[in-house]
Amino acid sequence: GAVVSQHPSRVICKSGTSVKIECRSLDFQATTMFWYRQFPKKSLMLMATSNEGSKATYEQGVEKDKFLINHASLTLSTLTVTSAHPEDSSFYICSGLAGGGSTDTQYFGPGTRLTVL
């Protein structure tokens, strides 16, 4: 299957700082990428849909000014958590949409563990 990487795999930061997470599709071009967050023992929750060259679409309740998404190329999307607070601590996972025609498959990155102190 297609491969998606994330960097960093884990990050610890102080409250009030900003953190950038990179998501790369390594062997396919992803016009669309998705960002999820996951709390312990819970399911994935979609935060936003990122389309190359256009503004991201955020899910209801997700602050777009706090979670900045940039999708500058067909293989890279970034999520920046601005002015992070302890409640932003979570597991962030991205995915790239691969395929075409009448079907598609999302391939997920390994995730980034964010801890805000």
Place this chain on the structure above:
Amino acid sequence: LAKTTQPISMDSYEGQEVNITCSHNNIATNDYITWYQQFPSQGPRFIIQGYKTKVTNEVASLFIPADRKSSTLSLPRVSLSDTAVYYCLAHNYGQNFVFGPGTRLSVLP
């Protein structure tokens, strides 16, 4: 809301075949069924995808009956390393994936 419902948890023993059923009574004509496996602190891993009848790959089989109101993921001869959460999704092309709680499979020795 997720379009699918699955058992919250299942137990099995090593070497057994495991069948996880997913209900999707309101599946749309253009929806596909995709299953993912997730280990703790890892991103979901694609297992298999299908539209109807039977699909098989090197790790699993997916059975979707003609009415498409349910589907069954079949894992042959599970091992301890198959202990994970399994998610079933029904989705249309380009549509957002909505994850339900998944099925927590525990494989016992």
